[in-house]
Amino acid sequence: MDPTLDYEQIGYAVADRVATVTLDRPEARNGYTVRMSDELAHALERADADPDVRVVVLTGAGRDFCVGADLSAGGLDLDGADPAAWDEPAGRCSMRIFAMNKPVIAAMRGAAVGAGSTIVLPADYRLASTDSRFGFVFSRRGLYPEGASTWFLPRLVGLGRALDWMVSGRVFDAEEALGAGLVHSLHEPDRVLDRAHELARELIANTAPVSVAVIRQLLYRMAPLDSPFPVRRLDSRLIAGAFTSPDAVEGILAFLQHRAPHWRGSVPADLPDGLPWR
The missing domain is CATH 3.90.226.10 (2-enoyl-CoA Hydratase; Chain A, domain 1)
Structure with a gap:
């Protein structure tokens, strides 16, 4: 169209x-x-x-x-x-x-x-x-x-x-x-x-846009697999990279400081590299 x-x-x-x-x-x-x-x-x-x-x-x-x-x-x-x-x-x-x-x-x-x-x-x-x-x-x-x-x-x-x-x-x-x-x-x-x-x-207000984007696709695309092992490998790679992400830092600080988070990540621009469905 x-x-x-x-x-x-x-x-x-x-x-x-x-x-x-x-x-x-x-x-x-x-x-x-x-x-x-x-x-x-x-x-x-x-x-x-x-x-x-x-x-x-x-x-x-x-x-x-x-x-x-x-x-x-x-x-x-x-x-x-x-x-x-x-x-x-x-x-x-x-x-x-x-x-x-x-x-x-x-x-x-x-x-x-x-x-x-x-x-x-x-x-x-x-x-x-x-x-x-x-x-x-x-x-x-x-x-x-x-x-x-x-x-x-x-x-x-x-x-x-x-x-x-x-x-x-x-x-x-x-x-x-x-x-x-x-x-x-x-x-x-x-x-x-x-x-x-x-x-x-x-x-x-409460959820980070990049996290939400990845999570909804993980659930749909990885849940039907017949083994959890490839899912765990992807989880490990994503989590290892998350701690350099501004949203992960902000999410943890907001929790510790008892305040609302201010997310900086943007979708689709800040989606992580290496997602198998992209």
Whole structure:
């Protein structure tokens, strides 16, 4: 996507070091389109590259987060594409969230079904309203799961629950999502976005941006390995280098002096060298 192009189906705003990315088709209950997927991927890339952005909040305009693919909005951009090389739309967003160096907080209300459930799985936090509904409904449409959700979902809720939700394709409520660990907390519908921004401010005040960037990627990329030994080697190298980092010095001094830290590190500029995923 051309970086000078105005967004048509999402909103993008930065304030107080938080980038708020909003699915903005409330008249269609934020039905997911190819255009929306590309705009989301572009906005996430933009936020990740901006040193003034520390946290991203992903939300939806209106009463619903996203009701899934808008089947009335045209095809899937497959014309002339090689199916072996084509990237389906939900994955264009979910995989960009996976690759983020900055935390992503999803703030959802109302329906979060289909793409509305899959694109938020790689987020660091998923906050939902008490009236939220979720569903991986692909089996009920003769389709297949999207957005690498068959990789993400079992890691969040366990294989048994993932099998139930995906094989049945049933829609389930916010309490079931909370009990299974799909969402972190529930809030009244008019409080979800406020709480997401409060959480963003807590992360900005208390956590070092470079540490957060490395930690979220360590968890995603190293946890699936079949041995802890390569993880320990990387840990040792990172920790050995950390004590020459201004943020490590500041974090320890702030703790000893009982004051708030003042982080100097910037993402992506100050990420350590030698990270295997870079």
